[in-house]
Amino acid sequence: MYENLLPVGSVVLLKGGEKRVMICGRIQTKAGDDTIYDYVACYYPEGIVDATNMFFFNRDAIDNVYFIGFQDAEELLYRNNVLNQLGELEVRDGQIVPKE
Numbered sequence: 001m002y003e004n005l006l007p008v009g010s011v012v013l014l015k016g017g018e019k020r021v022m023i024c025g026r027i028q029t030k031a032g033d034d035t036i037y038d039y040v041a042c043y044y045p046e047g048i049v050d051a052t053n054m055f056f057f058n059r060d061a062i063d064n065v066y067f068i069g070f071q072d073a074e075e076l077l078y079r080n081n082v083l084n085q086l087g088e089l090e091v092r093d094g095q096i097v098p099k100e
Contacts, residue, residue: 003084005059009069011044012062014055020044020066021055026083027096030056034091 006012010023021041028040037056042048088099 005038005079005083006065007069007071007075007079009067010065011067012041013064013066014057014061015063017063022047023069024048027086027089028056029091029096036089036091036096 005026006023008023008025011020012023013020020043022044023039023041025040026038028037029035030037035056038058039056041055041057043053046053048054086098089096091097
């Protein structure tokens with residue numbers, strides 16, 4: 001389900017967007033929302049300015065990939081051992097956990 005996610009630091013343009021964003025997190029939820037998103041991003045090149053300028057989206061919202069973030073052995077190990085093993089998730093008590 002979460003295979004092949006872009007690494008942190010990737011720069012993308014979202015469908016309908018006019019400004020590029022940089023991925024700064026994967027498998028995220030908004031406070032008070034039980035939806036699990038593939039990514040959270042901030043404006044590029046500004047970075048995280050404040051919490052109101054964070055964008056939560058799924059991979060199907062990406063229109064164009066401009067840059068793929070840093071990938072080293074640690075990233076590849078994380079992707080293989082964590083992201084590719086997640087399966088179905090839900091939010092319970094404010095935490096992302098495997099579905100029961």
